[in-house]
Amino acid sequence: xxxxxxxxxxxxxxxxxxxxxxxxxxxxxxxxxxxxxxxxxxxxxxxxxxxxxxxxxxxxxxxxxxxxxxxxxxxxxxxxxxxxxxxxxxxxx
Amino acid sequence: xxxxxxxxxxxxxxxxxxxxxxxxxxxxxxxxxxxxxxxxxxxxxxxxxxxxxxxxxxxxxxxxxxxxxxxxxxxxxxxxxxxxxxxxxxxxxxxxxxxxxxxxxxxxxxxxxxxxxxxxxxxxxxxxxxxxxxxxxxxxxxxxxxxxxxxxxxxxxxxxxxxxxxxxxxxxxxxxxxxxxxxxxxxxxxxxxxxxxxxxxxxxxxxxxxxxxxxxxxxxx
Numbered sequence: 001x002x003x004x005x006x007x008x009x010x011x012x013x014x015x016x017x018x019x020x021x022x023x024x025x026x027x028x029x030x031x032x033x034x035x036x037x038x039x040x041x042x043x044x045x046x047x048x049x050x051x052x053x054x055x056x057x058x059x060x061x062x063x064x065x066x067x068x069x070x071x072x073x074x075x076x077x078x079x080x081x082x083x084x085x086x087x088x089x090x091x092x093x
Numbered sequence: 094x095x096x097x098x099x100x101x102x103x104x105x106x107x108x109x110x111x112x113x114x115x116x117x118x119x120x121x122x123x124x125x126x127x128x129x130x131x132x133x134x135x136x137x138x139x140x141x142x143x144x145x146x147x148x149x150x151x152x153x154x155x156x157x158x159x160x161x162x163x164x165x166x167x168x169x170x171x172x173x174x175x176x177x178x179x180x181x182x183x184x185x186x187x188x189x190x191x192x193x194x195x196x197x198x199x200x201x202x203x204x205x206x207x208x209x210x211x212x213x214x215x216x217x218x219x220x221x222x223x224x225x226x227x228x229x230x231x232x233x234x235x236x237x238x239x240x241x242x243x244x245x246x247x248x249x250x251x252x253x254x255x256x257x258x259x260x261x262x263x264x265x266x267x268x269x270x271x272x273x274x275x276x277x278x279x280x281x282x283x284x285x286x287x288x289x290x291x292x293x294x295x296x297x298x299x300x301x302x303x304x305x306x307x308x309x310x311x312x313x314x
Contacts, residue, residue: 004116006107015187016110020117045108049189053137059110074105075254078119081177 003030004074005087008041010063021070022085022092029090033072041069094227094298096272097127100198103180104254104265109188115181116194118145120173123200125299128173130197131233132182133262135190136164143168146178153205158290160213161260163235167294171204193256195233195265199296206295213288219247219281220291226275227298229268234282236261236289245293247279272298 002023011017024030044062051057070093087093100121107114120128128145136157143150148170155166180196206228211220213236222230232251234240240263245251253266261284282291 004105008110011111015112016108018107018114018116042108045110045189052189053187071107073107074103074116076101076103076119078101080119082117 003072009068022087024087030072037071097199097202105194106256118180127199127202129169131195132166134192139185141183146174193262201299203297208294210292217283218291229296232293234263236284238284241283244281247281
């Protein structure tokens with residue numbers, strides 16, 4: 001099983017943009033990426049979800065201090081033909 | 094008849110943060126292809142469609158589970174383009190809750206058969222689905238509490254992906270490769286506590302092959 005490492009950036013003023021950055025089979029890398037996500041963008045969305053839906057808060061606020069984050073919560077069983085990096089070390093991100 | 098051949102799978106649990114979410118799915122090469130996608134997310138938003146490789150997918154169902162504040166859906170596409178293509182899920186507005194996504198390819202499939210959807214009932218949620226010979230069954234479950242098992246048929250635990258949509262989702266459970274004999278098949282979903290849903294869909298096997306006797310026919314005059 002492979003994990004897709006997604007790079008998440010701000011798209012326009014109020015949307016998220018996902019792009020495939022790499023793949024890994026290393027569950028320790030996956031867990032570290034997702035812990036980092038949960039403590040940054042994940043925490044921001046958790047605290048502000050309803051306000052964002054109502055237009056009272058913009059997700060752009062988060063990206064004022066952080067240009068992008070990674071998340072690895074997509075599992076696939078075939079990466080043939082995907083033109084992405086094979087990540088074996090967190091320093092490659 | 095022959096059981097459909099299971100192909101590539103994608104399981105994802107992102108927060109779209111836009112009025113669509115898209116990802117790459119690799120459809121296997123082979124005759125009688127089928128692509129399915131199971132979705133669960135907050136009912137604050139609605140699904141407005143899915144497409145794969147630019148082709149519109151057919152909505153089998155979308156159901157609002159008001160008690161769980163979730164909206165669950167199933168889309169499919171027969172004879173999809175093969176290889177890596179973009180599968181795009183569209184919404185009626187930007188989605189800021191996590192979504193559960195499971196997509197799976199098949200080859201040698203006769204398409205979608207019967208389906209039954211049952212909302213939250215106290216665990217265990219037992220149901221059945223009447224299927225044709227050599228069919229597979231896919232099932233998904235949602236609960237406030239963790240999904241414990243999805244059994245197809247009852248008594249046979251099948252693996253599933255666990256997703257968090259601010260509710261707990263078990264998705265992608267499917268029958269063993271040998272499929273089922275025609276008849277009523279029992280399906281059980283369980284959660285650690287409380288109520289759990291039980292949605293199931295039949296994946297048809299391929300049509301019986303044309304019997305070729307291999308002989309030419311001559312008429313002697």
